Amino acid sequence: MSFIEVNEWKAAKKQFFYKLTAYKGFFISLFIAQFVALVFSYGGGMHTSISVDLVSLTVSFYSGDMLFGFTLIWAFIVAAKLTSENYRNNDFSFVSTRISSNLSNIALIATLSFVGSVTSLMAGVLLRVIVYFTTDIGMIYGKNYLLSPPELLTGIYAAFLYLALVCAAGYLIGAVVQMHKVLIVLVPAVLFGLVSYELTKFGTIRWVEYFTSEGSLLMFTLKVISAVLIFFAGALVLSNRLEVRR
Amino acid sequence: MVSLFFLPIVALIIFAIVFLTKKITSKGFRYFFLGYTAVLCLAVAVHYAIPEKNFNSDLKRLTYSESEVDLNAMDEFYDALYEGRIADVEGVYVKSQWSLEVEENLLQVVSRDSEGIPSTIVAERKETNDGVIEVTHYTTKRVVEGFDFTEQIQPYEMELADGVLKILPPEEYRMRIVAFQTDFEISQFQEGDGRELFDDMDFPSYGFGEEVIYMKIPQHLQVETAPGVYLDILGEEE
Incomplete structure (x- = not known):
């Protein structure tokens, strides 16, 4: 390992710890977003009613999906923000290169994804506990209520990968948007158009289904890691082309 | 969208x-x-x-194999009913029975309103004129979304006075269930589907159950029904 490489790593490490402290607001925004999702999930559970002869059955469904959805959106926003000019300029309070700046960002994204995955699954458990204590126990259908520790760990692992994927996508899109101001409008519009097209034409978003329909955890891991590497490499190339402030 | x-x-x-x-x-x-x-x-x-035992064990869904007898009873229900052998069908239960004495020669069958009246009321003429109406409420299991409500549904009430038989339906049994879907990021890697509560497609997903008010009436008793109440007398064309 050369002297320069060692310095890159050192600089990245230093920047990472600086960012953990400086961007602590990201964690708080995650908790608030999850709290909002928790309120929505509790209050807006899905209800179905069936009336057959002399029986009227109402089923109220709860799940942690909204919590995870909010966490995904948060991850995307936060990752994209890291590429914005303000945040990039913070890097130059240190001895820094584009590489060390990106490495520290990737480490930060991994940390945010980890915290996001653990807290979103745990908040799902909190939702279950709240429902348990606020509902007549006789009405709770036990199936799917208790999450076993292996289920919880699988969920945290899968959620971490999803969040890393979304963060990497956000980071890449953020880097693309930084190239020209007009892209701030153009990129979201194109993305929205693509999603609408996929939904109208195929009834699903195929590039989302590529990940969501994968039933093997190993294959899912490989797919996500490949995509994350591609996204980060793309972001790295783009950020190198941006003007360097010295 | x-x-x-x-x-x-x-x-x-x-x-x-x-x-x-x-x-x-x-x-x-x-x-x-x-x-x-x-x-x-x-x-x-x-x-x-x-503890898992805290959850209501009555809230257990029937499986297809547990319901096979009941589903067969459903299939056979009307054939057996109009052939006069409903009591012999496996999976058909007696919910209530009444023995009512009638002095008049004309019986009027009415209800409080058309809501909740059993859709099927069938009468069979007895060999004798003993002045007794024997009423039996037969039912198969009453299942909605896999949950068995047979016990919870209250029986009908029968009131006979001055030649008027009132069939009074019970209150609708209302039930709310709180259910959980396994989080998406977990169920994606699981066998089966923790996302759907009612996911076994070979099972009648909506609900099933048949019932009949079956009356054995004195041979010469004439029967009239109020609007909205339908009664078939075995062996007699309408």
């Missing part, structure tokens, strides 16, 4: 949250971080302390 509509709104809310929490103080951060993680850890501890 609906979620796609809400996506920008949710994104905007979260964007605002990210923006507003940018300048949080270290002290505020510490309180938030410790407070939130403490609540989450406590929730996990409480979750695993909840």
Whole structure:
């Protein structure tokens, strides 16, 4: 390992710890977003009613999906923000290169994804506990209520990968948007158009289904890691082309 | 498409949250971080302390194999009914029985209203004129979305006075169930589907159950019904 490489790593490490402290607001925004999702999930559970002869059955469904959805959106926003000019300029309070700046960002994204995955699954458990204590126990259908520790760990692992994927996508899109101001409008519009097209034409978003329909955890891991590497490499190339402030 | 509509709104809310929490103080951060993680850890501890037996074991869905007899009874129900052998069908139960004495020669069958009247009322003429109407309420299992409500549904009430037989339906049995869907990021890697509560497609997913008010009436008793009440007398064309 050369002297320069060692310095890159050192600089990245230093920047990472600086960012953990400086961007602590990201964690708080995650908790608030999850709290909002928790309120929505509790209050807006899905209800179905069936009336057959002399029986009227109402089923109220709860799940942690909204919590995870909010966490995904948060991850995307936060990752994209890291590429914005303000945040990039913070890097130059240190001895820094584009590489060390990106490495520290990737480490930060991994940390945010980890915290996001653990807290979103745990908040799902909190939702279950709240429902348990606020509902007549006789009405709770036990199936799917208790999450076993292996289920919880699988969920945290899968959620971490999803969040890393979304963060990497956000980071890449953020880097693309930084190239020209007009892209701030153009990129979201194109993305929205693509999603609408996929939904109208195929009834699903195929590039989302590529990940969501994968039933093997190993294959899912490989797919996500490949995509994350591609996204980060793309972001790295783009950020190198941006003007360097010295 | 609906979620796609809400996506920008949710994104905007979260964007605002990210923006507003940018300048949080270290002290505020510490309180938030410790407070939130403490609540989450406590929730996990409480979750695993909840014994499984606490859940209502009556809230058990029937499986297809458990319901095979009942589904067969459903298939056979009307053939057996009009052939006069309903009592012999396996899976058909007697919910209630009444023995009512009638002095008049004309019986009027009425109800409180047309709601909740059994859709099938069948009468069979006896060999004798003993002045007794024997009423039996036969039912198969009453299942809605796999849950067995046979016991919970209250029996009908019968009132006979001055040649008028009132069939009074019970109150509708109302039930609310709270159910959980396994989180998407877990169920994706599981066998089966924890996402759907009612997922066994070979099972009648909506509900099933048949019932009949079966009357054995004196041979010469004439029967009239109020509007909305339908009664078939075995062996007699309408």
